[in-house]
Amino acid sequence: MAGMTASTTNHLWSLQDVLGQGATASVYKARNKRSGELVAVKVFNTVSYHRPHEVQIREFEMLRKLNHGNIVRLFTVEELPSKQKVLVMEYCSGGSLLSLLEEPENAFGLPETEFLTVSQCVVQGMNHLRENGVVHRDIKPGNIMRQVSEDGKSVYKLTDFGAARELEDDEKFMSIYGTEEYLHPDMYERAVLRKPHQKSYGVSVDLWSIGVTLSHAATGSLPFTPFEGPRRNKPTMYKITTEKPVGAIAGVQRMEGGPIEWSYHLPHSCQLSQGLKVQLVPVLAGILEADQERCWGFDQFFTATTDILQRQPVHLFSLQHAVAHCIYIHHYNTVSIFFEEVASQTGIGVQQQHLMYLGHDLLLEGSMKVVNLPHTSPSQPLILLSYAPEVNTSLPSREPETPIIPSRFEVNADYNFSKVIVGVVHQYLRIVRLLHTHRELLLQGYYSYMMRLRSECGEAMHSIAMVTVRLQSCRSAVHRIHTLDPYTAENQDTTHNSQRLQLVHEHLPIYTAGIQEFQNRLDQLQIEQAKLAETLANEKSCQKMEMLLQKIIAINQHYRKDRLTGKLAYNDEQIHKFEKIHLSSHIKRVKCLFREDCVQRYKELLASTRTWSSVMLEMQTRLQDFCSFSTGLLADLEMSEQRQNKAMDRMLYTLQSKGAGQQPGITPRDKDQMVSRMHHLKEEMEILVRELQCNNNIIESLGVVNSAAALEPSLA
Known part of the structure; x- marks a missing residue:
């Protein structure tokens, strides 16, 4: 094959367009002479013809037999003028x-x-x-x-x-x-x-x-x-x-x-x-x-x-750990199995897991299928909160190892070193981007966590308002019963009940102040979070690392030319040595940027989030306790109202069935007025009970996450 090109009847290629070479053949990028379609041609050399004939034709036969999207297709077999065989195959543009x-x-x-x-x-x-x-x-x-x-x-x-x-x-x-x-x-x-x-x-x-x-x-x-x-x-x-x-x-x-x-x-x-x-x-x-x-x-x-390949990846970011996870699970598995896989990878028990997505709570039933989970990615994962204390302890990736720069001038050694360094700095850049993404996820996740607690504070304040209204109703009813009938045996119980209601009434402002303190603390945390988010948005660490990488790549390309040149002239050798000094300086800047800027800022954020997590976990625990307490208190107040209704029924029955003369100082006219007032009071209480029951159901629907010890004596 003389010249720089070769061809068969239907295909043409340049001998410089080599795609690969082996002991028995070379592969070139070729074109169809009529259509210009790109193909790959495998041209066998003279060595290949020393093999047994059955070995020579084996590849042709194999490729004709195989037909699959993940096997390179054989289009045809052609010959060069020298009678050498040429396999015309599918061209793959991405190389090997x-x-x-x-x-x-x-x-x-x-x-x-x-x-x-x-x-x-x-x-x-x-x-x-x-x-x-x-x-x-x-x-x-x-x-x-x-x-x-x-x-x-x-x-x-x-x-x-x-x-x-x-x-x-x-x-x-x-x-x-x-x-x-x-x-x-x-x-x-x-x-x-x-x-x-x-x-x-x-x-x-x-x-x-x-x-x-x-x-x-x-x-x-x-x-x-x-x-x-x-x-x-x-x-x-x-x-x-x-x-x-x-x-x-x-x-x-x-x-x-x-x-x-x-x-x-x-x-x-x-x-x-x-x-x-x-x-x-x-x-x-x-x-x-x-x-x-x-x-x-x-x-x-x-x-x-x-x-493995049939599993669905679900990206997850454990907020308190500051660790990204990818859970590989079958789409037909249930969410319960998914929770178990999360526990296995994160160490956070199923009962302690709470998921958020795009800033909102992700409420999942255990019987749901994994296929119904929202689409996730490394930059948009599910956020995992833990209801138990957790600690973030390490960086998401270790610092890459950097080889020592060759001290002596040697073209091949310098080129090989620079090539390795390009790969190492790519790894540095990858970790810097990962640290940046993790910081974004931490700030976004804790912002969502703060907003969630703020919402729980609002629900707690609403619960206090509901308790206050119901408490006032009960206290009013107790007072009116006592006023209507100061002589009955019910009066002792009513007085004792009134004392307990008074105790709850005195403690409600303390709960209100506690919730307001939580809200104020959340305001401070959100101000801190906003400042850190603004700082992160204005950071240029990734861009700086990218610029350093480009400078190191340029030196590597220069060294590649020097290697191809062979022995360098004096001036070229001096330039080569100056570039080596620059390369050493760039490597130092890469390490400095990574350690003193990216890693340091990441560690500072981790320290802040550890404080936030501790404060917010305490808030959440106390809010859950209050939720349990307020739900129980509303139930106690409802029971107290029922007891008062029964007491009123008994009083009404006594007044109606017994004469006024049996009770000294009560005239028939007073008795009629008392009965009328009691009927009116009972109707008012029944209307109030129906109105409050609707709001009580709303409180109960929030659910009780943890059983809390009663903060006050039971009113039942």
């Missing part, structure tokens, strides 16, 4: 998963939504392979292509079936294919270490490769890394993968000849939520198992991953 992971912003792994997309596409593509009895044998990020749709969403597709072959679950094979970092340890031993053995391999070798690939996508790094890397320390690489304890999902050697540090969980630096990590880790542990007998089978893998 490997190229995505090599972007600095993904140095610590993909964002959660993108990782889930990768997982779903890989699982669906692999399921299609297994349905067709195909083992891929070279699963890795470089063989997972990314198609970007018009709405910006990704679709990932398996490609490169040159190593694939038909193999059922119970069949084995002996030949070696694959990329060493992603190879099953048994294959690695024979292919990389060149140790002869008679082991055969089954379909589980694909599961190992999937495990390494998913781990790489989640963390940005290979899970098993010896000191100086897997390509330079192959024996230790094999040792790590074969001596890995059961349940471990990563092993790292940090110094030459040093011990292996085993991990049983995903690192804090990756972008996945704790809720997803809990679901994912058992899957990785199950398929990253060197012993083929202990390794999961595809059925178990598909069952577990499908279960």
Whole structure:
């Protein structure tokens, strides 16, 4: 193929538009000669023709057999004038998963939504392979292509079936294919270490490769890394993968000849939520198992991953803890199960949980389905309040580790360092944005909490007003009964009742003053909250970090050119060294901005919210106690009215059934007037009771959250 272009009968491409290269073929971006449609062409080199004929045609046959949205489509097979075979395939505009992971912003792994997309596409593509009895044998990020749709969403597709072959679950094979970092340890031993053995391999070798690939996508790094890397320390690489304890999902050697540090969980630096990590880790542990007998089978893998991918994420922010959570739960589960999952992740018991959404109480019945929960996101989660004392203790993420800047001038070392630093500063920026979001959620959440308590104060004042009206009615009735009939035996009980009513009457102003004190304290807290919210709105920490990142990226790009240039002229070398000084200065500013501005302000807000939380929890407890007390008091007053009605009935019956002469000093005319007044009083009280009963029902409908000890003696 002379020149800079090549073509077949129907397609044309530039030899500079290389999408990927391997031992037996190269892949180029090409165009249809008639329509201009973009395609990918895989051009086999002369080395590929030294393979057995059945191996040469295997990829064609495999791709013709497979037809799935998560597998790169084969359009046709064409030939160059030299008779070399060319596969014309679907072009994926987003490059490979490997190229995505090599972007600095993904140095610590993909964002959660993108990782889930990768997982779903890989699982669906692999399921299609297994349905067709195909083992891929070279699963890795470089063989997972990314198609970007018009709405910006990704679709990932398996490609490169040159190593694939038909193999059922119970069949084995002996030949070696694959990329060493992603190879099953048994294959690695024979292919990389060149140790002869008679082991055969089954379909589980694909599961190992999937495990390494998913781990790489989640963390940005290979899970098993010896000191100086897997390509330079192959024996230790094999040792790590074969001596890995059961349940471990990563092993790292940090110094030459040093011990292996085993991990049983995903690192804090990756972008996945704790809720997803809990679901994912058992899957990785199950398929990253060197012993083929202990390794999961595809059925178990598909069952577990499908279960994860079918779950609905519900974003939650625990206000008093200042911690964001993502609860992965099936849409058909009940809210009761959701509450239990929340308790499991947050440590807040079901009975202590109270949810708010967009500033309003979210009242949920346990029998409701999770699908009916409102839509949530990291910036618009459900806010979780706890009715128990809680403490916020830590930052949402740790400060990234920064490598030491090379002291000596060396073009390649400086470029590699600057590339790493770009990824690290992307992580700094991500955490700064997270701190900013958490501060917004804290301020919004506590504002809603304050407004909720203010509403409860209003309800308490309304309750006091209701008690006052009913109390006045009871006291008036007691007084009138006593005036009408000072001689009856009922008078002693009436006098005792009057004393208790007087005691309640004297205490009501104290309750009123207490509620007003709460309202005044809430006013002060809201002023503090408003000032902090205004300060946050005017902060420029994120913008400053973004500017520092852009400056560091510019230096990295300059160093990339220097690396391509090779040996630098004197002046270029001096510029390179000056840029290194600037790079060191930018890194110091990044750390200073992070520690002395972002983290410090976040800690100050946490200190304020701890005070707010303590004050508001005390308010809430006392308001709940008062709510219980006032509800009980209204019931006691109602019972007191009923007793007074019965007393009046007995008095009326006595006056009507006995003559006036039996009671000294009462004339028949006085008796008639007394009976008339008592009838009138009873009618008035019955009307008042009916009017007050409606308001009493409103008070009772507020519900009693906690049983409180009675603040006054019972009136019953």
